[in-house]
Amino acid sequence: MKIAIVGNGICxxxxxxxxxxxxxxxxxxxxxxxxxxxxxxxxxxxxxxxTMDLNQLFPYNDEWYKKRGIxxxxxxxxxxxxxxxxxxxxxxGASPFVPPIEGIKSEEVFxxxxxxxxxxxxxxxxxxxxxxxxxxxxxxxxxxxxxxxxGLKVTVIEHNSRLLPKQLDEExxxxxxxxxxxxxIEVVLQVTCDRIMTEGAKTxxxxxxxxxxxxxxxxxxxxxxxxxxxxxxxxxxxEKGIVVDKYMxxxxxxxxxxxxxAEFNGMVYGIIPAAIEQGTVxxxxxxxxxxxxxxxxxxxxxxxxxxxxxxxxxxxxEGEGYETVCRKDAPKGIYRKCIIKDGRLIGxxxxxxxxxxxxxxxxxxxxxxxxxxxxxxLGGEAALAEWA
Amino acid sequence: MDKYRCTVCGxxxxxALGDPTAGIPxxxxxxxxxxxxxxxxxxxxxxxxEKV
Ligand SMILES: Cc1cc2nc3c(=O)[nH]c(=O)nc-3n(C[C@H](O)[C@H](O)[C@H](O)COP(=O)(O)OP(=O)(O)OC[C@H]3O[C@@H](n4cnc5c(N)ncnc54)[C@H](O)[C@@H]3O)c2cc1C
Ligand SMILES: [Fe+2]
Numbered sequence: 327m328k329i330a331i332v333g334n335g336i337c338x339x340x341x342x343x344x345x346x347x348x349x350x351x352x353x354x355x356x357x358x359x360x361x362x363x364x365x366x367x368x369x370x371x372x373x374x375x376x377t378m379d380l381n382q383l384f385p386y387n388d389e390w391y392k393k394r395g396i397x398x399x400x401x402x403x404x405x406x407x408x409x410x411x412x413x414x415x416x417x418x419g420a421s422p423f424v425p426p427i428e429g430i431k432s433e434e435v436f437x438x439x440x441x442x443x444x445x446x447x448x449x450x451x452x453x454x455x456x457x458x459x460x461x462x463x464x465x466x467x468x469x470x471x472x473x474x475x476x477g478l479k480v481t482v483i484e485h486n487s488r489l490l491p492k493q494l495d496e497e498x499x500x501x502x503x504x505x506x507x508x509x510x511i512e513v514v515l516q517v518t519c520d521r522i523m524t525e526g527a528k529t530x531x532x533x534x535x536x537x538x539x540x541x542x543x544x545x546x547x548x549x550x551x552x553x554x555x556x557x558x559x560x561x562x563x564x565e566k567g568i569v570v571d572k573y574m575x576x577x578x579x580x581x582x583x584x585x586x587x588a589e590f591n592g593m594v595y596g597i598i599p600a601a602i603e604q605g606t607v608x609x610x611x612x613x614x615x616x617x618x619x620x621x622x623x624x625x626x627x628x629x630x631x632x633x634x635x636x637x638x639x640x641x642x643x644e645g646e647g648y649e650t651v652c653r654k655d656a657p658k659g660i661y662r663k664c665i666i667k668d669g670r671l672i673g674x675x676x677x678x679x680x681x682x683x684x685x686x687x688x689x690x691x692x693x694x695x696x697x698x699x700x701x702x703x704l705g706g707e708a709a710l711a712e713w714a
Numbered sequence: 715m716d717k718y719r720c721t722v723c724g725x726x727x728x729x730a731l732g733d734p735t736a737g738i739p740x741x742x743x744x745x746x747x748x749x750x751x752x753x754x755x756x757x758x759x760x761x762x763x764e765k766v
Contacts, residue, residue, distance in 0.1 A: 336722055340762075366720075366721065366722055366723050366724050368722075368723035368724055368755070368756060369723070369724040372724070385719070385721035385764060386721070598722055598723065598756045598757065598758070599756065599757035599758075602722070602757070602758060602759075602762075625757055627754070627755050627756070629723075629755060636735075680734040680735045680754075681734050681735065681737065682735070682737075683735040683736070683754065684733075684735050684736030684737070684751075684752070684754070685736075685737070687752075687757075688750075706737065707736065707737025708737065
Protein backbone atom coordinates (compact mmCIF):
# COMPACT_ATOMS: atom_id res chain seq x y z
CA MET A 327 0.00 0.00 0.00
CA LYS A 328 1.24 3.48 -0.88
CA ILE A 329 0.32 6.32 1.42
CA ALA A 330 0.96 10.04 1.06
CA ILE A 331 0.91 12.38 4.04
CA VAL A 332 0.93 16.13 3.48
CA GLY A 333 2.54 17.89 6.43
CA ASN A 334 5.12 16.59 8.91
CA GLY A 335 3.86 18.12 12.14
CA ILE A 336 2.91 15.98 15.12
CA CYS A 337 -0.25 14.76 13.42
CA UNK A 338 1.45 13.62 10.21
CA UNK A 339 4.35 12.02 12.03
CA UNK A 340 2.06 10.20 14.48
CA UNK A 341 0.03 8.77 11.60
CA UNK A 342 3.16 7.77 9.67
CA UNK A 343 4.60 6.00 12.71
CA UNK A 344 1.40 4.10 13.43
CA UNK A 345 0.88 3.06 9.82
CA UNK A 346 4.46 1.79 9.57
CA UNK A 347 4.10 -0.15 12.83
CA UNK A 348 0.74 -1.71 12.03
CA UNK A 349 1.04 -2.22 8.32
CA UNK A 350 4.58 -3.39 7.65
CA UNK A 351 5.47 -3.03 4.00
CA UNK A 352 3.39 0.13 3.57
CA UNK A 353 5.29 2.78 1.60
CA UNK A 354 4.83 6.13 3.24
CA UNK A 355 5.77 9.46 1.70
CA UNK A 356 5.59 12.61 3.79
CA UNK A 357 5.63 16.00 2.07
CA UNK A 358 6.39 19.22 3.89
CA UNK A 359 6.99 22.76 2.74
CA UNK A 360 9.33 23.26 5.69
CA UNK A 361 13.05 22.83 5.36
CA UNK A 362 13.28 20.55 8.39
CA UNK A 363 12.28 17.12 9.62
CA UNK A 364 9.66 16.82 12.35
CA UNK A 365 10.28 18.85 15.49
CA UNK A 366 8.04 19.63 18.47
CA UNK A 367 6.60 23.14 18.20
CA UNK A 368 6.50 23.59 22.00
CA UNK A 369 10.31 23.72 21.86
CA UNK A 370 10.28 26.83 19.67
CA UNK A 371 10.34 29.05 22.76
CA UNK A 372 13.64 27.56 23.75
CA UNK A 373 14.98 28.11 20.26
CA UNK A 374 13.83 31.70 20.55
CA UNK A 375 15.45 32.26 23.95
CA UNK A 376 18.54 30.39 22.69
CA THR A 377 18.43 27.96 25.60
CA MET A 378 18.35 25.22 22.96
CA ASP A 379 20.23 24.88 19.67
CA LEU A 380 18.56 24.17 16.37
CA ASN A 381 20.15 20.72 16.11
CA GLN A 382 18.71 19.67 19.48
CA LEU A 383 15.15 20.05 18.21
CA PHE A 384 14.83 16.90 16.13
CA PRO A 385 13.80 13.75 18.02
CA TYR A 386 14.22 11.40 15.04
CA ASN A 387 17.30 10.88 12.89
CA ASP A 388 17.45 9.64 9.28
CA GLU A 389 17.78 6.07 10.54
CA TRP A 390 14.42 6.34 12.31
CA TYR A 391 12.64 7.25 9.08
CA LYS A 392 14.49 4.69 7.01
CA LYS A 393 13.74 1.83 9.40
CA ARG A 394 10.04 2.58 9.09
CA GLY A 395 9.90 2.90 5.34
CA ILE A 396 9.10 6.59 5.55
CA UNK A 397 10.38 8.95 2.85
CA UNK A 398 10.32 12.62 3.73
CA UNK A 399 10.27 15.24 0.96
CA UNK A 400 11.38 18.53 2.46
CA UNK A 401 10.72 21.96 0.90
CA UNK A 402 7.90 20.44 -1.11
CA UNK A 403 4.68 22.41 -1.06
CA UNK A 404 1.81 20.24 -2.21
CA UNK A 405 -0.73 22.03 -4.40
CA UNK A 406 -2.76 19.10 -5.68
CA UNK A 407 -3.59 15.69 -4.29
CA UNK A 408 -0.55 13.51 -4.99
CA UNK A 409 -1.25 10.85 -7.62
CA UNK A 410 -0.16 7.23 -7.55
CA UNK A 411 -1.07 6.74 -3.90
CA UNK A 412 -3.73 4.46 -2.49
CA UNK A 413 -4.61 6.87 0.28
CA UNK A 414 -3.79 10.45 1.19
CA UNK A 415 -3.78 12.10 4.61
CA UNK A 416 -3.86 15.89 4.80
CA UNK A 417 -2.22 17.25 7.96
CA UNK A 418 -1.39 20.74 6.78
CA GLY A 419 -1.88 22.24 10.24
CA ALA A 420 -2.62 25.88 10.83
CA SER A 421 -1.03 29.28 10.32
CA PRO A 422 -1.05 32.33 12.58
CA PHE A 423 -4.01 34.59 12.09
CA VAL A 424 -2.88 38.09 11.22
CA PRO A 425 -5.63 40.66 11.66
CA PRO A 426 -6.04 43.02 8.72
CA ILE A 427 -4.65 46.14 10.36
CA GLU A 428 -2.90 48.98 8.61
CA GLY A 429 0.88 48.52 8.84
CA ILE A 430 0.72 44.91 10.02
CA LYS A 431 2.98 43.89 7.13
CA SER A 432 5.81 46.14 8.33
CA GLU A 433 9.17 44.44 8.60
CA GLU A 434 9.11 44.89 12.39
CA VAL A 435 6.05 42.65 12.72
CA PHE A 436 6.43 38.86 13.10
CA UNK A 437 4.47 35.71 13.80
CA UNK A 438 5.85 32.60 15.48
CA UNK A 439 4.78 29.18 14.20
CA UNK A 440 7.82 27.41 12.82
CA UNK A 441 11.61 27.29 12.90
CA UNK A 442 11.99 29.77 10.06
CA UNK A 443 9.83 32.31 11.92
CA UNK A 444 11.92 31.93 15.09
CA UNK A 445 15.22 32.28 13.26
CA UNK A 446 13.93 35.46 11.61
CA UNK A 447 12.84 36.89 14.97
CA UNK A 448 16.17 35.95 16.54
CA UNK A 449 18.19 37.65 13.84
CA UNK A 450 16.05 40.78 14.00
CA UNK A 451 15.95 40.94 17.81
CA UNK A 452 19.73 41.05 18.26
CA UNK A 453 20.67 44.30 19.97
CA UNK A 454 17.03 45.41 20.18
CA UNK A 455 15.42 46.57 23.40
CA UNK A 456 11.65 46.72 23.24
CA UNK A 457 9.08 44.22 22.05
CA UNK A 458 5.30 44.13 22.04
CA UNK A 459 3.37 40.88 21.88
CA UNK A 460 -0.12 41.31 20.49
CA UNK A 461 -2.31 38.70 22.16
CA UNK A 462 -2.26 37.34 25.72
CA UNK A 463 -3.00 33.69 25.00
CA UNK A 464 -0.75 30.74 25.83
CA UNK A 465 1.56 31.30 22.89
CA UNK A 466 1.71 35.06 23.42
CA UNK A 467 2.80 34.64 27.04
CA UNK A 468 5.34 31.94 26.22
CA UNK A 469 6.80 34.11 23.47
CA UNK A 470 6.88 37.12 25.81
CA UNK A 471 8.86 35.10 28.34
CA UNK A 472 11.34 33.88 25.72
CA UNK A 473 11.92 37.45 24.52
CA UNK A 474 12.36 38.63 28.12
CA UNK A 475 14.95 35.89 28.60
CA UNK A 476 16.75 37.37 25.60
CA GLY A 477 16.97 40.63 27.50
CA LEU A 478 14.17 42.54 25.82
CA LYS A 479 11.61 44.60 27.69
CA VAL A 480 8.28 43.11 26.68
CA THR A 481 4.72 44.38 26.81
CA VAL A 482 1.80 42.03 26.15
CA ILE A 483 -1.43 43.59 24.99
CA GLU A 484 -4.70 41.67 25.15
CA HIS A 485 -8.05 42.95 23.96
CA ASN A 486 -9.97 40.82 26.46
CA SER A 487 -10.43 41.71 30.13
CA ARG A 488 -8.06 38.89 31.20
CA LEU A 489 -5.08 36.86 30.09
CA LEU A 490 -5.76 33.41 28.62
CA PRO A 491 -9.43 34.22 28.03
CA LYS A 492 -10.10 30.68 26.84
CA GLN A 493 -8.33 28.80 29.63
CA LEU A 494 -9.05 31.02 32.66
CA ASP A 495 -11.82 32.94 34.38
CA GLU A 496 -11.57 36.49 35.79
CA GLU A 497 -10.15 35.47 39.17
CA UNK A 498 -7.57 33.12 37.75
CA UNK A 499 -6.71 35.78 35.18
CA UNK A 500 -5.93 38.32 37.90
CA UNK A 501 -3.62 35.96 39.74
CA UNK A 502 -1.86 34.99 36.55
CA UNK A 503 -1.42 38.63 35.59
CA UNK A 504 0.41 39.43 38.81
CA UNK A 505 2.58 36.33 38.37
CA UNK A 506 3.47 37.37 34.83
CA UNK A 507 4.26 40.91 35.94
CA UNK A 508 6.68 39.53 38.51
CA UNK A 509 8.64 38.14 35.56
CA UNK A 510 9.15 41.73 34.47
CA ILE A 511 6.65 41.44 31.63
CA GLU A 512 4.20 44.31 31.30
CA VAL A 513 0.57 43.33 30.72
CA VAL A 514 -2.06 45.69 29.34
CA LEU A 515 -5.61 44.44 29.11
CA GLN A 516 -8.60 45.65 27.10
CA VAL A 517 -6.39 47.19 24.50
CA THR A 518 -6.74 46.77 20.77
CA CYS A 519 -4.06 47.21 18.17
CA ASP A 520 -5.50 49.53 15.58
CA ARG A 521 -2.49 50.31 13.46
CA ILE A 522 1.27 49.84 13.18
CA MET A 523 2.98 53.01 12.14
CA THR A 524 6.51 53.95 11.19
CA GLU A 525 7.70 57.47 11.93
CA GLY A 526 11.25 58.06 10.78
CA ALA A 527 13.34 55.44 12.53
CA LYS A 528 10.64 54.57 15.06
CA THR A 529 7.82 52.07 14.91
CA UNK A 530 4.72 52.34 17.07
CA UNK A 531 1.57 50.50 17.72
CA UNK A 532 -1.44 52.77 17.71
CA UNK A 533 -4.31 51.99 20.03
CA UNK A 534 -7.46 53.97 20.66
CA UNK A 535 -7.29 53.02 24.36
CA UNK A 536 -3.68 53.87 25.17
CA UNK A 537 -2.38 55.89 22.28
CA UNK A 538 1.11 55.12 21.00
CA UNK A 539 3.29 52.22 22.10
CA UNK A 540 6.78 52.31 20.64
CA UNK A 541 8.84 49.17 20.17
CA UNK A 542 11.59 47.64 18.03
CA UNK A 543 9.60 44.58 17.16
CA UNK A 544 6.05 43.29 17.36
CA UNK A 545 4.85 39.71 17.53
CA UNK A 546 1.30 38.91 16.50
CA UNK A 547 -0.12 36.06 18.53
CA UNK A 548 -3.81 36.26 17.78
CA UNK A 549 -4.76 32.66 17.23
CA UNK A 550 -4.48 30.43 14.17
CA UNK A 551 -6.48 29.50 11.09
CA UNK A 552 -6.49 26.06 9.47
CA UNK A 553 -4.48 25.60 6.28
CA UNK A 554 -7.22 24.61 3.86
CA UNK A 555 -6.00 25.91 0.48
CA UNK A 556 -4.94 22.47 -0.74
CA UNK A 557 -8.34 20.99 0.14
CA UNK A 558 -10.14 23.95 -1.40
CA UNK A 559 -8.19 23.66 -4.65
CA UNK A 560 -9.08 19.99 -4.85
CA UNK A 561 -12.78 20.44 -4.21
CA UNK A 562 -12.71 18.80 -0.78
CA UNK A 563 -15.43 19.97 1.64
CA UNK A 564 -14.27 22.80 3.90
CA GLU A 565 -15.72 25.12 6.52
CA LYS A 566 -13.32 26.69 9.04
CA GLY A 567 -11.22 23.56 8.55
CA ILE A 568 -11.32 20.52 6.31
CA VAL A 569 -14.56 18.80 7.26
CA VAL A 570 -14.08 15.23 8.49
CA ASP A 571 -16.35 12.51 9.80
CA LYS A 572 -15.67 10.31 12.84
CA TYR A 573 -13.27 8.22 10.74
CA MET A 574 -11.32 11.36 9.78
CA UNK A 575 -12.49 10.96 6.20
CA UNK A 576 -13.03 14.03 4.08
CA UNK A 577 -15.78 14.46 1.50
CA UNK A 578 -13.51 12.73 -1.04
CA UNK A 579 -12.96 9.03 -1.21
CA UNK A 580 -9.51 7.83 -0.03
CA UNK A 581 -8.61 11.26 1.33
CA UNK A 582 -8.39 11.84 5.07
CA UNK A 583 -7.56 14.90 7.15
CA UNK A 584 -6.53 15.35 10.79
CA UNK A 585 -4.93 17.78 13.25
CA UNK A 586 -5.04 21.56 13.19
CA UNK A 587 -6.34 21.61 9.60
CA ALA A 588 -9.37 19.42 10.34
CA GLU A 589 -12.84 20.32 11.53
CA PHE A 590 -14.84 17.70 13.40
CA ASN A 591 -18.38 18.43 14.62
CA GLY A 592 -17.89 22.11 13.88
CA MET A 593 -14.71 22.23 15.92
CA VAL A 594 -11.07 22.91 15.05
CA TYR A 595 -9.11 22.01 18.16
CA GLY A 596 -5.66 23.48 17.52
CA ILE A 597 -3.97 21.50 20.29
CA ILE A 598 -1.49 18.64 20.34
CA PRO A 599 -3.64 16.05 22.15
CA ALA A 600 -6.28 16.41 19.42
CA ALA A 601 -3.66 16.20 16.66
CA ILE A 602 -2.35 12.95 18.18
CA GLU A 603 -5.79 11.41 18.68
CA GLN A 604 -7.04 12.40 15.23
CA GLY A 605 -3.82 11.25 13.58
CA THR A 606 -4.20 7.92 15.37
CA VAL A 607 -7.79 7.49 14.18
CA UNK A 608 -6.94 8.49 10.60
CA UNK A 609 -3.99 6.10 10.48
CA UNK A 610 -6.07 3.21 11.72
CA UNK A 611 -8.88 3.75 9.22
CA UNK A 612 -6.43 4.22 6.37
CA UNK A 613 -5.11 0.72 6.95
CA UNK A 614 -8.66 -0.62 7.15
CA UNK A 615 -8.81 -1.05 10.90
CA UNK A 616 -11.98 0.88 11.71
CA UNK A 617 -11.62 3.29 14.63
CA UNK A 618 -13.98 6.09 15.64
CA UNK A 619 -12.95 9.49 16.91
CA UNK A 620 -14.95 10.69 19.88
CA UNK A 621 -13.63 14.21 20.32
CA UNK A 622 -10.78 15.38 22.54
CA UNK A 623 -10.88 16.93 26.00
CA UNK A 624 -9.35 20.41 25.89
CA UNK A 625 -6.22 20.60 27.93
CA UNK A 626 -3.57 23.25 28.01
CA UNK A 627 -0.56 23.89 30.19
CA UNK A 628 1.28 27.19 30.29
CA UNK A 629 4.95 26.51 29.75
CA UNK A 630 6.48 29.50 31.49
CA UNK A 631 9.19 28.60 33.98
CA UNK A 632 8.02 29.17 37.51
CA UNK A 633 4.29 29.39 36.78
CA UNK A 634 2.23 26.22 37.00
CA UNK A 635 -1.04 26.51 35.18
CA UNK A 636 -3.21 23.86 33.62
CA UNK A 637 -6.70 24.26 32.28
CA UNK A 638 -8.82 21.23 31.41
CA UNK A 639 -12.20 20.90 29.71
CA UNK A 640 -14.86 23.62 29.82
CA UNK A 641 -13.82 26.32 32.28
CA UNK A 642 -16.11 29.11 31.09
CA UNK A 643 -19.37 27.32 30.32
CA GLU A 644 -22.28 29.46 29.21
CA GLY A 645 -25.83 29.14 30.48
CA GLU A 646 -27.04 27.71 33.76
CA GLY A 647 -27.02 24.56 35.81
CA TYR A 648 -23.37 24.58 36.80
CA GLU A 649 -21.92 24.07 40.22
CA THR A 650 -18.42 25.26 41.02
CA VAL A 651 -16.01 24.66 43.87
CA CYS A 652 -12.99 26.94 44.34
CA ARG A 653 -9.93 27.36 46.48
CA LYS A 654 -7.96 30.56 46.32
CA ASP A 655 -4.83 31.78 48.04
CA ALA A 656 -3.94 34.95 46.17
CA PRO A 657 -0.74 35.81 48.11
CA LYS A 658 0.64 32.37 47.27
CA GLY A 659 -0.64 32.60 43.71
CA ILE A 660 -2.82 29.54 44.09
CA TYR A 661 -6.21 29.18 42.46
CA ARG A 662 -8.14 25.99 41.87
CA LYS A 663 -11.59 25.70 40.44
CA CYS A 664 -13.73 22.77 39.38
CA ILE A 665 -16.90 23.03 37.32
CA ILE A 666 -19.56 20.37 37.72
CA LYS A 667 -22.62 19.79 35.59
CA ASP A 668 -25.27 17.12 36.13
CA GLY A 669 -23.07 15.38 38.67
CA ARG A 670 -20.03 15.21 36.40
CA LEU A 671 -16.84 17.21 36.43
CA ILE A 672 -16.59 19.08 33.11
CA GLY A 673 -13.73 21.51 33.66
CA UNK A 674 -10.91 22.47 36.00
CA UNK A 675 -8.34 25.21 36.49
CA UNK A 676 -5.21 24.45 38.49
CA UNK A 677 -2.96 27.48 39.01
CA UNK A 678 0.10 27.63 41.25
CA UNK A 679 0.05 23.91 42.04
CA UNK A 680 0.76 20.68 40.19
CA UNK A 681 -0.73 17.94 42.30
CA UNK A 682 -3.96 16.44 41.00
CA UNK A 683 -3.83 17.42 37.33
CA UNK A 684 -3.65 13.85 36.06
CA UNK A 685 -6.53 12.77 38.30
CA UNK A 686 -8.76 15.67 37.27
CA UNK A 687 -8.05 15.00 33.60
CA UNK A 688 -9.03 11.39 34.03
CA UNK A 689 -12.23 12.21 35.92
CA UNK A 690 -13.26 14.68 33.21
CA UNK A 691 -12.35 12.41 30.28
CA UNK A 692 -14.04 9.36 31.71
CA UNK A 693 -17.15 11.28 32.74
CA UNK A 694 -17.04 9.91 36.29
CA UNK A 695 -19.85 11.00 38.63
CA UNK A 696 -18.40 13.10 41.43
CA UNK A 697 -20.76 12.32 44.27
CA UNK A 698 -19.80 12.93 47.89
CA UNK A 699 -17.48 15.62 49.17
CA UNK A 700 -16.87 17.86 46.17
CA UNK A 701 -14.23 19.90 47.98
CA UNK A 702 -11.98 16.88 47.64
CA UNK A 703 -11.78 17.83 43.95
CA LEU A 704 -9.62 20.75 45.05
CA GLY A 705 -7.05 18.48 46.65
CA GLY A 706 -4.25 16.49 45.08
CA GLU A 707 -4.00 12.95 43.73
CA ALA A 708 -4.54 11.45 47.17
CA ALA A 709 -7.87 13.27 47.63
CA LEU A 710 -8.96 12.47 44.06
CA ALA A 711 -8.44 8.74 44.67
CA GLU A 712 -11.99 8.83 46.03
CA TRP A 713 -13.17 8.75 42.40
CA ALA A 714 -10.55 6.37 41.09
CA MET B 715 17.89 5.68 36.37
CA ASP B 716 17.35 6.93 32.82
CA LYS B 717 15.63 10.12 31.87
CA TYR B 718 13.08 10.14 29.02
CA ARG B 719 12.13 12.96 26.68
CA CYS B 720 8.68 13.55 25.23
CA THR B 721 9.08 13.65 21.44
CA VAL B 722 5.96 15.80 21.23
CA CYS B 723 6.82 18.71 23.49
CA GLY B 724 10.30 18.15 24.85
CA UNK B 725 9.25 17.58 28.46
CA UNK B 726 11.82 15.45 30.29
CA UNK B 727 10.73 12.78 32.73
CA UNK B 728 13.35 12.68 35.45
CA UNK B 729 12.94 9.72 37.84
CA ALA B 730 14.70 11.74 40.51
CA LEU B 731 11.74 14.15 40.49
CA GLY B 732 8.85 11.84 39.65
CA ASP B 733 5.71 13.56 38.39
CA PRO B 734 3.85 15.59 41.02
CA THR B 735 0.97 16.27 38.61
CA ALA B 736 0.13 12.58 38.66
CA GLY B 737 1.17 11.79 42.21
CA ILE B 738 4.21 9.83 41.00
CA PRO B 739 6.78 9.86 43.81
CA UNK B 740 10.42 10.78 43.29
CA UNK B 741 12.52 7.72 42.55
CA UNK B 742 10.02 6.09 40.14
CA UNK B 743 11.70 4.63 37.05
CA UNK B 744 10.11 5.42 33.67
CA UNK B 745 9.35 1.71 33.15
CA UNK B 746 7.44 1.65 36.40
CA UNK B 747 5.03 4.44 35.38
CA UNK B 748 1.50 3.15 34.85
CA UNK B 749 0.48 2.60 31.19
CA UNK B 750 -2.20 5.24 31.63
CA UNK B 751 0.46 7.85 32.44
CA UNK B 752 0.70 10.68 29.91
CA UNK B 753 3.05 13.59 29.41
CA UNK B 754 2.08 16.23 31.98
CA UNK B 755 2.78 19.04 29.52
CA UNK B 756 1.14 17.88 26.31
CA UNK B 757 -0.83 14.73 27.04
CA UNK B 758 1.25 12.46 24.80
CA UNK B 759 1.15 8.76 25.73
CA UNK B 760 4.13 6.86 27.13
CA UNK B 761 5.15 5.31 23.80
CA UNK B 762 5.99 8.77 22.49
CA UNK B 763 8.92 9.09 24.89
CA GLU B 764 12.52 8.35 23.98
CA LYS B 765 15.42 7.71 26.28
CA VAL B 766 17.89 10.61 26.57
C1 LIG C 1 5.33 27.86 19.63
C2 LIG C 1 4.19 26.89 19.76
C3 LIG C 1 4.00 26.19 20.94
C4 LIG C 1 2.93 25.30 21.07
N1 LIG C 1 2.78 24.63 22.24
C5 LIG C 1 1.74 23.77 22.39
C6 LIG C 1 1.56 23.02 23.59
O1 LIG C 1 2.35 23.13 24.52
N2 LIG C 1 0.50 22.18 23.69
C7 LIG C 1 -0.39 22.02 22.66
O2 LIG C 1 -1.33 21.25 22.79
N3 LIG C 1 -0.23 22.70 21.50
C8 LIG C 1 0.80 23.57 21.34
N4 LIG C 1 0.95 24.26 20.16
C9 LIG C 1 0.01 23.98 19.05
C10 LIG C 1 0.48 22.72 18.33
O3 LIG C 1 1.79 22.95 17.88
C11 LIG C 1 -0.43 22.33 17.18
O4 LIG C 1 -1.69 21.99 17.68
C12 LIG C 1 0.15 21.14 16.43
O5 LIG C 1 1.41 21.46 15.88
C13 LIG C 1 -0.77 20.66 15.31
O6 LIG C 1 -0.14 19.65 14.61
P1 LIG C 1 -0.44 19.37 13.07
O7 LIG C 1 0.46 18.25 12.70
O8 LIG C 1 -1.90 19.22 12.87
O9 LIG C 1 -0.03 20.70 12.29
P2 LIG C 1 1.39 21.50 12.18
O10 LIG C 1 2.23 21.20 13.35
O11 LIG C 1 1.00 22.88 11.89
O12 LIG C 1 2.07 20.84 10.91
C14 LIG C 1 1.62 21.04 9.62
C15 LIG C 1 2.80 21.04 8.68
O13 LIG C 1 2.34 21.00 7.32
C16 LIG C 1 3.08 21.93 6.53
N5 LIG C 1 2.24 22.28 5.37
C17 LIG C 1 1.14 23.07 5.35
N6 LIG C 1 0.63 23.13 4.10
C18 LIG C 1 1.42 22.36 3.31
C19 LIG C 1 1.39 22.01 1.93
N7 LIG C 1 0.45 22.45 1.10
N8 LIG C 1 2.38 21.19 1.44
C20 LIG C 1 3.35 20.72 2.28
N9 LIG C 1 3.39 21.00 3.60
C21 LIG C 1 2.44 21.81 4.11
C22 LIG C 1 3.34 23.06 7.49
O14 LIG C 1 4.42 23.86 7.06
C23 LIG C 1 3.65 22.31 8.77
O15 LIG C 1 4.99 21.94 8.83
C24 LIG C 1 2.02 25.13 19.99
C25 LIG C 1 2.22 25.84 18.80
C26 LIG C 1 3.29 26.70 18.67
C27 LIG C 1 3.49 27.45 17.39
FE1 LIG D 1 4.87 16.13 26.00
